[in-house]
Amino acid sequence: MSSVAWLIPALPAASAVVIVALGRKMPVGGAEIGILSLATAFVLSLVLAVEVFGANVAATTSGVGEAFLHTARVELAPIGAGDSLFAGIRIDGLTVMMFLLVTFVSLMVHVYSLGYLHGDERFTWYYAVLSFFSAAMLLLVVSDNLMLLLVGWELVGVSSFLLIGFWWELKANSDAAIKAFLTTKLGDVGLVVGVVALWGQFGTFDIAAITAMVGDGVQAGGAPLDTGLLSFALIAFVLGVVGKSAQFPLHTWLPDAMAGPTPVSALIHAATMVTAGVFLVARLYPLYSAAPAAQATLAVIGAITLLMAGLLALVQEDIKKVLAYSTVSQLGYMVAALAFSYTAGIFHLFTHGFFKALLFLGAGSIIHAAHSNNLRDMGGLAKVMPTTFATFLVGTLALMAVPPLAGFWSKDEILVEAAAAGGYTGSLVLVVGALGGALTVLYMTRVLYLTFAGSFRGEGHPHESPRSMTGPLVALAVPAALIGLVNLPVEAFQPYAFSAWTMFSLEYWQTHPIAFEPAIAAVAVGLALAGFLAGWALYRALPLGDDDPARRLGPVSTVLAEKYYLDRLWTDLVTRTIVRDTAAPAAVTLNDEVIDRAVAGAGRATVATGRRVYDDVDQRGIDGVLHGLATSTWWSGARLRLSQSGNVQLYAGAMLTGVVVLAIVFAVGEVS
Amino acid sequence: MAAVYPLIFAALLFSVGVYGLLSRRHAVLVLMSIELMLAAVTVNLVTFWAIAGDALLTGQVFALFVMAIGAAEIGVGLAIIMLIYRNRASVNIDDADLMKY
Amino acid sequence: MSVPEVVMLATGVVGGAAALLVVTSRNVVHSALYLVVALLAVAGVFLVLGAEFVAWAQVLVYVGAVVVLLLFGLMLTRAPIGPTGQGNELGKAMPLAVALAVFAGLVALIVTSYGGEVIALEHVPPAALGEVLYVAWALPFMTLGFLLTLALIGAVVIARREEGEGPLPEPDPDEPEAAEASPPDSSSWPQRQPEPTPDEREVSA
């Protein structure tokens, strides 16, 4: 089966081409081709998963053998002195896990978009790019070498650009698309430099070969490993991760990227593309293990990001932006997790992909119904949109890490691993991660309350979305709820669990068992509960500031009111004063005024520099020198040409004068 | 007879011709000045023949040649002047500066 | 002082004075007439020196033909033939200086080279000249004739009016001296062809 695994990325790629070529003539505008190809790819992924996971489980249960790895490659081009570029596939647990996630979410989004983009004038184009994106993402995960990975990486970037700017008539949308592309491209400088540096160090792009060399402590030509250069390359990769996975301080493109159609946000900006950075670190995990400095960088960046983005999510009025910041925050978890544990990082990637895609699609359904992104214009939708509500609730609970839903297991694993790792970075991630969990609950409670509770505040009569949209919601709700169970932290189950499926080496799996810490789980759940109560109280009391809080307090029963009274002190002090009125605005200020302005300012400054360079240096300076040469030649010519008056008499006079002078000269010469 | 007399006469004619050539704007006058200079040349030729006295009468023959060439020059010169006049309505030699720059 | 020397001095003084008047006279026609005198004086010098045929040829060719040609030229160009202003762009000082320098140089040369030379005057009859001319100088002589013919044809070609050429511009009758006194406004001259505009180029293409 793994020998035809290349079909999995090839199918969507072919589908993209076919849709562009024939889509307009198809009955459903080409969508059926995309759905069919993704469905086939998903089935193939499942079959492949059985093979690969089965092989891995066989190894873990028996304790002998190796993690499943299948590579195959073809030469792409000779590039001199015997080196070549290769295109190759690498099938292992991680690849298959990403296959499952990407094909499934992509399939759901393909189906969902049938309803969401029904009647759009560029419907066919949309499906073409969507398929193209899936192909690029699958190429990224299946690459066996860094060069091909870079290719996939850039291709997802450009398809993201096309999809964010899908409604390009509005300048804001194309602005967002350009911002996304350029910001991630800035991060890609790191990736390119990293790839180049690793190639320079190891003389190959092949990930397996590089990993093996690092394992043996050698580099190209058998010289001893230069860990400084390796750390440089890996930290350069971190810059790429920061760009692509929207980590602090390059995260600002992701909320803007919500300008794209909502299914796109679900696919690209929640489940797949933004996880590419995390995937990259996971793919190179053996290298990162050898470079502690790079790991520490990951931990710090992840911790900053998860906290900061969580605070920002609190104050967004656009439902998609809440989810976008939430995604940034969750990506922070993953990045931080990868500083300590391979399994914890990718497990959160896996579960998050499902439930965040669900949440985005749910948000899309809500927006479809309410005709607005703004939380102010929603409310009371639970009654009219029962399916959306139920599935959205599942997604929210999973995100909130409520046991036993998906998010609980993966997030708990991160905290456990951070605690186990200890040290400054471990403690940082543990504390910040726990706080971040509470923040997550807080902002998701707010979203739930403002969207589904109370009465509808917007215009029109919202109704449930069509079946093509609710179907995927239901289909996604199942894994969102249950997928966490595949990695139950029970020792006896572990040889059959997710950690075994996706291991990159048997030795690592054996030395890094998955543990469960009741204390940490209890604290996390407690914090989550506190966050939920605080959020409920706060947003019940102060929905959005424009309704009178007292009037809203009225219907609440006295007992509850009294109970909340205590909570409200806590709420007012901690949540409202410190978090909402101080920290969150400060974060917003920092974000909007400093970071985003710095990013935008850097862009503007670059353009201004360009203008300066062009006007002053190029036109005035370099071209000026040239013009100066030309002008001086011209000037002396103009002086000289005065002698050429065309006046015959002048010429004659000059000639005769010359004759006389010559005669005198000769005469003098003769005499002397 | 002293040889200097005709020679100085020729030098005088020539210098006057030079002056006229350089100082007048009327194209025909310039031609006349050239004729003066040519005449000076013929005087010199004849004088030098008289001094040397060769059998082939070279000086006289050359004087005749110069005369003929002078006549030809006047003919062509006047034709050019007329052409310039037709094109520019002027016989002012300062205006005939098409070759400038 | 012998007779030939006296005659020589007299003709020299007359010819030199006439030559000076040629180049200084304000009236072009007067200049032409003074030129006749100057050239006659030259012929006189030739006679004194014994070159009889050359002297008569000088009278015939120059006085009889060239000056008449010049006068015709003056009339045909309808240029101002009355009194004309003197001087051109060069002014007078520079030509005068050059002329004096040339004269001084020549005189110095003549005096140093031929200061004591004496000419033994000898009369050459035209017949003797004819014998030399048609025997020893026959080939150059024919070449000269050819040259004269060519010059004649050339003059005709040059002066011939092109077909379709515009009529002669009429000089302003009120200001007959305009051409000499002030250079004509350059804008009235035929200018070099301006760059054709794209449209014109297309037409011409």
Place this chain on the structure above:
Amino acid sequence: MSWEQSAITITVALPLVGAAAVALVPRRNEDYAKVLALLVSIGGFALSLAILVGYDWSERGLQYVASVPWIEPAGISYTVAIDGISLPLFVLSYLLTFLCAVYSFHHIEEPGRPKAFLSLMLLLQAGMAGTFIAFDLILFFVFWELVLVPMYFMIGIWGGPNRQYAAIKFFLYTLFGSVFMLVAFLAVYFAAPERTFDLVALQQYGAAGEFAIGFQRLAFLGMFLGLAIKVPMWPFHTWLPDAHTEAPTVGSVLLAGILLKMGTYGFVRIALPVLPDAAVEYAPLIAVLAVIAIIYGALACLAQSDLKRLIAFSSVGHMGFVMLGIATLTPLGINAAIFGMVAHGIITGMLFFLAGTIKERYHTREIAALGGGMLKTTPRLGAVLGLVAIASLGLPGLAGFWGEILALLAAFNPAPELVAAGWLTLYRVLVVFGAVGTVLTAGYFLWMMQRVLMGEPPERWVAAPPEDVSPIEWGAWAPLLVLTVALGPLPFLVTAITDADVTSIMSAFGA
């Protein structure tokens, strides 16, 4: 003469003869000139393909060699040959001329006159192709200069409003450089142990270290001036934006597509192998100038308001990547450079076609005046522009990527001589700057796309949308578009041709 010996000569002579034939077409039947020029260019393209196919891939090295004495007393011979380094550029020059001939059916700038225009184009073609196959320095120089004259007239007659200035600037500037190059050629001739202009012999002398280092420095400087102006390298680039902006579409396409490559080709073919020691000394300087050009070109693009001028300035940056590859003195770098040349020829040639068409349809090239929304008014034109712009910014999967990334790869590990001279750190820093340059490049192309393609189109275009891509234009563009897409996934289309010969020509460097 067998086909082996005469193939190249026939192929190069065909456009020359064609130019004369086109010029002799009677004026009243000027449209026949188009047909004739097309036939000639098709014939040339077919012949070049025949050479490509007939090339013995197992042998490699110089093939189709023909050498006859030409100016014997001066040791100048007519020596032509072709190898893997020449082939891609040689074929590309015929391809682009062919496409230009097709395009000329559709449109020739004011003042028309297809006869003169096409005749000049074919003359230009002969010069360009000849440069790539000349293996005698003087012959090389003759072809090199032959290119100047037709391009001068193309710009000067069919160009934009400022055509006189641009044409003279182009002509004088490049001529200025060529003079130094010629002097350097002569110097090499006299300095060689056995006086010769034969390139192969000179390369052997160069590899054997027959030239003293002091001499090499001066000679390399002379060649450097001539070649660098042609490339053009920063800061010798200022003729390029003017010439490109003013030139007619076909002129711009050929200028960007082929002419610029003559400079870089000269470095690879002549300067580096003949003067290897000086090349090692100059390489860091070239690399620094190249990276300056990358950043600088991108910055200058950000300041442009004219679409065509923007494309012209982008060439400065792209040629910077090519020169960076050359400055590494490694086979990888040279492969990258040749790939970059081919890709740039295809992509930028295509961009200039598009700029010409946009000017023709929208009657302006001002980005602000176009007003955006081209995807609405002329969707096909807009889509093609978008695709090519994305290719030009170096997106993987399209032609522009490999040249850039391979150049960066090569720069990370330059030739051992350069490492020994202590330049490793410099080159690695340059890699980072080069990578930043890719972001800036992406920046201005996206910015251009946003302002030209996206947004709501202005009223005047909505009311009367300009004509979309015409069939003739599709015909002229299709090969370029296909190559743009094909070179991305199939980079061996170029490197498989070049690799072996690059490795052998660069054997003078490295261990």
